[in-house]
Amino acid sequence: MKALSTAAITWLVFIAPNYVLAQDYTPQQHQVPEKKQEFSPYVGQHFPKRVYFGDTHHHSSFSFDSGMFGNTLGPEDSYRFARGEEVTAANGVKAKLIRPLDFLAITDHAAYLGFTELMRTSDSRLMATKGGREMVEGYQAGGEEAWLFVVSMMKDFDIGKPRLDDPELTRSVWERVVDIASEYNQPGTFTAFNGYEWTSAPNGNNLHRNVIFRDGPLRVKQILPFSAFDSPEPEPLWEFMAAYEAKTGGQVLAIPHNPNISNGITFAETMSNGKRLTREYAEKRALWEPLLEVTQAKGDSEAHPFLSTEDEFADFETWDFGNAGSPMVPKENDMLQYEYARSGLQWGMKHKLKLGVNPFKFGMVGGTDTHTSLSTTREENFFGKLPALLPGPDRTEEAMVMKADGTPAVESWETSASGLTGVWAQENTRESLWDAMARKEVYATTGSRITVRVFAGWDFEADEVERPNFAEQGYKRGVPMGGDLSDAPAGKVPTFMVRSLRDVDGANLDRIQVIKGWIDANGLPREKIYDVAVSDGRTIGADGRCKTPVGSTVDVANADYTNSIGDALLMAYWKDPEFDADLHAFYYVRVIEIPTPRWTAYDAKRFGITMPDRVTMTVQDRAYTSPIWYTP
Numbered sequence: 001m002k003a004l005s006t007a008a009i010t011w012l013v014f015i016a017p018n019y020v021l022a023q024d025y026t027p028q029q030h031q032v033p034e035k036k037q038e039f040s041p042y043v044g045q046h047f048p049k050r051v052y053f054g055d056t057h058h059h060s061s062f063s064f065d066s067g068m069f070g071n072t073l074g075p076e077d078s079y080r081f082a083r084g085e086e087v088t089a090a091n092g093v094k095a096k097l098i099r100p101l102d103f104l105a106i107t108d109h110a111a112y113l114g115f116t117e118l119m120r121t122s123d124s125r126l127m128a129t130k131g132g133r134e135m136v137e138g139y140q141a142g143g144e145e146a147w148l149f150v151v152s153m154m155k156d157f158d159i160g161k162p163r164l165d166d167p168e169l170t171r172s173v174w175e176r177v178v179d180i181a182s183e184y185n186q187p188g189t190f191t192a193f194n195g196y197e198w199t200s201a202p203n204g205n206n207l208h209r210n211v212i213f214r215d216g217p218l219r220v221k222q223i224l225p226f227s228a229f230d231s232p233e234p235e236p237l238w239e240f241m242a243a244y245e246a247k248t249g250g251q252v253l254a255i256p257h258n259p260n261i262s263n264g265i266t267f268a269e270t271m272s273n274g275k276r277l278t279r280e281y282a283e284k285r286a287l288w289e290p291l292l293e294v295t296q297a298k299g300d301s302e303a304h305p306f307l308s309t310e311d312e313f314a315d316f317e318t319w320d321f322g323n324a325g326s327p328m329v330p331k332e333n334d335m336l337q338y339e340y341a342r343s344g345l346q347w348g349m350k351h352k353l354k355l356g357v358n359p360f361k362f363g364m365v366g367g368t369d370t371h372t373s374l375s376t377t378r379e380e381n382f383f384g385k386l387p388a389l390l391p392g393p394d395r396t397e398e399a400m401v402m403k404a405d406g407t408p409a410v411e412s413w414e415t416s417a418s419g420l421t422g423v424w425a426q427e428n429t430r431e432s433l434w435d436a437m438a439r440k441e442v443y444a445t446t447g448s449r450i451t452v453r454v455f456a457g458w459d460f461e462a463d464e465v466e467r468p469n470f471a472e473q474g475y476k477r478g479v480p481m482g483g484d485l486s487d488a489p490a491g492k493v494p495t496f497m498v499r500s501l502r503d504v505d506g507a508n509l510d511r512i513q514v515i516k517g518w519i520d521a522n523g524l525p526r527e528k529i530y531d532v533a534v535s536d537g538r539t540i541g542a543d544g545r546c547k548t549p550v551g552s553t554v555d556v557a558n559a560d561y562t563n564s565i566g567d568a569l570l571m572a573y574w575k576d577p578e579f580d581a582d583l584h585a586f587y588y589v590r591v592i593e594i595p596t597p598r599w600t601a602y603d604a605k606r607f608g609i610t611m612p613d614r615v616t617m618t619v620q621d622r623a624y625t626s627p628i629w630y631t632p
Contacts, residue, residue, distance in 0.1 A: 054103030057367025067116025070387035073373035079184035103191035110227035114173035204325020214434035215250035233272035264335030282359035295419035327404035346525035363440030363626030366419025377447035393607035440482025508566025518585035532572035
């Protein structure tokens with residue numbers, strides 16, 4: 001064998017170890033070593049250089065409801081579409097993304113995983129059992145009989161008991177799902193995560209979680225997905241996750257769904273057994289659920305106008321009608337504080353004061369919750385959430401959720417085109433992206449690919465946000481989104497550097513805001529919004545707010561707008577003017593675009609239809625970063 005050169009040995013000894021370690025974590029400020037002076041300033045850099053966009057909540061025809069409701073596109077189609085290929089939707093309409101996604105987590109329901117495919121093909125293993133034959137016959141009956149069969153099977157989820165329990169059949173489907181992910185996973189180019197959805201909704205209250213693995217087939221094939229048939233309570237799910245890591249040496253996390261249809265359960269003050277939260281519960285929840293889905297097709301869960309009365313942007317794609325029960329159980333105002341991310345973060349700090357651990361210390365992500373195998377989030381390219389809501393002139397007339405009296409609680413036009421997750425990572429691999437998720441260096445967008453980055457520290461200077469190496473200094477002397485500040489130095493207040501760039505194919509930016517939440521000296525939750533950068537030369541008042549709206553260029557009739565208002569790039573340096581070093585606090589950034597036509601306006605133009613006055617026709621898409629916490 002040819003001997004290694006001195007240069008090659010030097011590379012292996014000094015460079016390769018740094019490269020390997022770089023994939024494992026983003027360092028905190030005390031972990032960033034002083035660099036040896038090199039000619040190239042980029043030698044040895046090991047912090048994230050770019051953001052990757054993808055979908056953490058996606059259903060193919062392998063999900064029972066998706067397949068039963070008419071979706072014919074399987075996981076292969078989901079990956080092909082996400083990677084930028086043209087596919088044909090279940091209704092025959094061709095679909096393609098403006099740009100490929102960087103990653104996709106197909107989170108098909110674990111309960112009855114892949115069963116619609118087995119029923120469609122009259123799988124011999126189903127036909128060999130009485131319950132399986134009933135499934136095949138019911139599915140293939142067609143017409144009203146098939147619909148009644150679907151309704152009867154959906155009730156299995158309510159009672160938590162499957163009519164057919166065959167672990168070997170489930171294993172064969174799970175292994176196929178994992179093999180498909182392996183086929184489409186291309187490290188460095190496109191990441192196909194292994195994952196699934198744990199679908200629990202006791203009494204119609206949504207407790208769903210997406211379970212995302214860091215690992216490949218050698219580890220994830222050692223288990224079967226833990227479903228709501230195994231338990232409708234999240235605590236046993238966490239036990240399953242712990243057992244998976246102990247057995248395989250792998251890593252896994254869970255992402256609770258948008259909490260807005262849980263009817264006050266997501267951030268409840270009690271555990272599943274009805275008892276008050278304990279420190280053990282708080283530790284486990286914080287460990288296994290580092291993220292929260294704050295925006296998706298079923299509405300936005302960042303803030304609610306009832307809770308945030310001083311926030312003019314809080315009423316965004318709001319679904320506050322009730323839960324997902326059949327019939328729906330109406331919402332009561334007291335439930336709202338346990339359903340929105342901002343109040344959940346406040347509750348987390350309150351629990352920390354009592355328990356010593358924050359159970360709701362989550363980063364923010366977005367997902368589509370599509371059941372069409374198509375992750376479409378742009379308003380002009382929205383293919384709906386369900387097969388019945390694929391593009392067509394009548395899709396806005398459908399009812400999504402019904403009240404007990406048979407009238408619509410939610411109409412299909414209220415479905416949002418949201419959302420996406422942005423991940424700051426070193427490279428596009430399962431390991432690097434998952435690690436960024438685990439450390440919460442992620443953010444949610446309501447559909448567009450806004451770039452946003454924030455750092456907090458104690459000694460940033462105003463001009464640093466404009467410097468080309470602001471990210472390097474941010475990591476070296478501060479913390480990124482998802483990070484922690486503690487023990488404020490005497491006389492110091494938190495300083496923030498924020499940059500945001502518009503979607504290259506999208507709308508200009510209206511403003512950047514810092515959302516601060518804290519627990520005051522009396523133990524009461526407080527919040528305040530600061531406009532820290534605004535477009536078009538508008539001014540920010542002494543109260544930290546810009547009262548002048550950005551305006552609008554939207555031509556609703558023609559589903560058009562221009563970027564003649566707003567800015568493509570906004571930057572901000574901000575100090576907290578009301579910082580109290582003795583009080584727990586969090587800070588996250590919200591970036592808001594200028595108004596654009598909503599997907600309903602595009603439908604009206606394309607199909608030549610007139611929308612009722614109640615239909616929303618414009619939208620201001622936005623991004624929400626994971627918080628940065630301050631702990632005394």
